[in-house]
Amino acid sequence: MAANTSLLEVSAHGDEEEREEQTRNQLSWWEKVLDLEEAKTQILFSFPMILTNVFYYLIPLVSVMFAGHLGELQLAGATLANSWAVVTGFAFMVGLSGALETLCGQGFGAKEYRMLGVYLQASCIISFLFSIIISIIWFCTEPILVLLHQDHAISEEAALYVKFLIPGLFAYGFLQNILRFLQTQSVVMPLIVLSFIPLILHIGIAYALVHWTPLSFKGAPLAASISLWISFIVLSLYVICAKKFKQTWHGFSSESNFYILANLKLALPSAAMVCLEYWAFEILVFLAGIMPDSEITTSLIAMCVNTEAIAYMITYGLSAAASTRVSNELGAGHSNQAKKAMAVNVKLSLLLAFVVVLALALGHSIWAQLFSDSPAIIEKFASMTPFLAISIIADSVQGVLSGVARGCGWQHLAVYVNLATFYLIGVPIACLLGFKLKLYAKGxxxxxxxxxxCQASALFLLTKHAKWAKLNQGSRDNQNPFLV
Known part of the structure; x- marks a missing residue:
């Protein structure tokens, strides 16, 4: 009996050793594919940023959904207005704030903490000035859309919608700057709650203004403006009151005026970098407006654009992680760590993109019903799902590589890449397939x-052949190498 017990113990011990050996082999294989420690760091950073960006993006999108259920004309007008607002205003504000990913990111890595608050104020001044200019353009939305051969009735509805979004534009610009300020310090966990609360409030505000007041259609964009201001106020109070920012936020200072020009040197290329991509999406919406059955085609393409944007907001958390990790490491003079962080981030972006694509494949009908009750639109959206899947994967990879570019201060190079890939390749092919070959939305x-x-490939080649050691030396020799 004792002998049998001994044999069982030996057998169990042997099985345990075998399992441990298999586990070691498995971990070794994963470590060859993905740096687990770096991946863990980026996932813990990315997940809160993913939720935060999705919650903030959903605020104007929920308003579109409420407006869309008022009728097909209202859906077409709201989706066109939202697309117009995104590419001419909201995307521009996101782009302008990208300067802080370089300035604050490398500044934090170099332990120049006081300068982060100064850069933030300079960026907010820039956002305010450009918000005034964009507001003037938004007041002229209807004649601009008509000039671009959009349907008169849809253009009128879109112009009305955009006018009530103007107050929200100012709040959105300030909001994006504060997000970059927090992101570059890796303060991300509190953002989940701080962004979720305004979204929940927004659903109630939008429902009340659309269904309980005479505002109806106008209540949807007005609700978005109110909720964006609530979001900005909540984040501002957090920065001012939290003790963890005592080193990076010293209150308002006139010193920020001296850094406006330096900020602009990065902000304008960063805005151009973002807008060139967003404008390509908007061109598709405009092209859909001059196709046969423009009301349905415009709604369909706009729904695809919004779906792509939501998917991008999800992967944008990884883009933010890439920008922060790369800029912090370069600021600290660790170019090898920056390069490793980039490689891990690209792999994670592919994994996340496949998850998003799988969710879209299984739930595309449910998603389409959130925008419209029309069976024709829901059916056509289903046929677009395979095309959306491919674009989401490509967009995910380029999003991360764009984040690396912002972290390194390569915004001006990314501008050339986006200009060439979208306007010399993407848009001409879209026109050829959509009109000449009559593939319409699919074309x-x-x-x-x-x-x-092409954009993802070009950015990959740029980062792969970059002189990382030279970037490292530049960060050590220069207090602010990104301003050169």
């Missing part, structure tokens, strides 16, 4: 896929 989106794929 337009295929052209976009070509542009995104």
């Amino acid at each position: 337009l989106w295929t052209g976009l896929i070509c542009g995104l794929s």
Whole structure:
């Protein structure tokens, strides 16, 4: 009996050793594919940023959904207005704030903490000035859309919608700057709650203004403006009151005026970098507006654009992680760590993109019903799902590589890449397939896929052949090498 017990113990011990050996082999294989420690760091950073960006993006999108259920004309007008507002205003504000990813990111890595608050104020001044200019353009939305051969009735609805979004534009610009300020310090966990609360409030505000007041259609964009201001106020109070920012936020200072020009040197290329991509999406919406059955085609393409944008907001958390990790490491003079962080981030972006694509494939009908009750639109959206899947994967990779570019201060190079890939490749192919070959919506989106794929390839080559050691030396020799 004792002998049998001994044999069982030996056997169990042998099985345990075998399992441990298999586990070691498995971990070794994963470590060859993905640096687990770096991946863990980036996932813990990315997940809160993913939720935060999605919550903030959903505020104007929920308003579109409420407006869309008022009728097909209202859906077309709201989706066109939202697309117009995103590419001419909201995307521009996101782009302007990208300067802080370089300035604050490398400044934090170099332990120049006081300068982060100064850069933030300079960026907010820039956002305010450009918000005034964009507001003037938004007041002229209807004649501009008509000039671009959009349907008169849809243009009128879109112009009305955009006018009530103007107050929200100012709040959105300030909001994006504060997000970059927090992001570059790796303060991300509190953002989940701070962004979720305004979204929940927004659903109630939008429902009340659309259904309980005479505002109806106008209540949807007004609700978005109110909720964006609530979001900005909540984040501002957090920065001012939290003790963890005592080193990076010293209150308002006139010193920020001296850094406006330096900020602009990065902010304008960063804005151009973002807007060139967003404008390519908007061109698709405009092209859809001059196709046969423009009301349905415009709604369909706009829904695809919004779906792509939501998917991008999800992967943008990884883009933010890439920008922060790369800029912090370069600021600290660790170019090898910056390069490793980039490689891990690209792999994670592919994994996340496949998850998003799988969710879209399984739930595209449910998603489409959030925008419209029309069976024709829901059916056509289902046929666009395979095209959306390909574009989401390409967009995910380029999003991360764009974050690396912002972290390194390469915004001006990314501008050339986006200009060439979208406007010399993507849009011409979209026009050829959509109109000449009469593939319509599918042709337009295929052209976009070509542009995104070329963009991702070009950014990959740029980062792969970059002189990382030289960037490292520049960070050590210069207090602010990104301003050169």
